[in-house]
Amino acid sequence: MEEFLNAFRKAFVFSGRSRRKEYWTFILGVMIISFALTIVELAAGLEIAPDVGLLTTIFSLIIFIPSLSVTVRRLHDIGRSGWWLLLSFIPVLGWIALFVFTLLDSQSGSNKYGPNPKQSSHDFAPANN
Secondary structure, eight states, X not given: OHHHHHHHHTTTOXXXXXXXXXXXXXXXXXXXXXXXXXXXXXXXXXXXXXXXXXXXXHHHHHHHHHHHHHHHHXXXXXXXXXXXXXXXXXXXXXXXXXXXXXXXXXXXXXXXXXXXXXXXXXXXXXXXX
């Protein structure tokens, strides 16, 4: 839950890096909320057009920018530019490529987008002998 909220706190932050955990927790949260809103729409008859619900449309508009920013930060985490997000305009092959990119492990150490979010300060503490 904390990772999901963290993605919303950084909704307009397109710099830095996001771990797989933050990205996939955000995606899971969005899917759960969308599913719940769809059930409410079907039960209440809140369709604005055939197969287009009012609540899910509003929710989609709300999460649009946070979804872009967390995906760009996820691409940064594997050492790729946010411009790789444009692959989403290529049907099927582009979607598969982006899906694979989001599954890749973080680039170890710092890269040009910032320090590795997996590593905490205690990872760098010298060993006491």
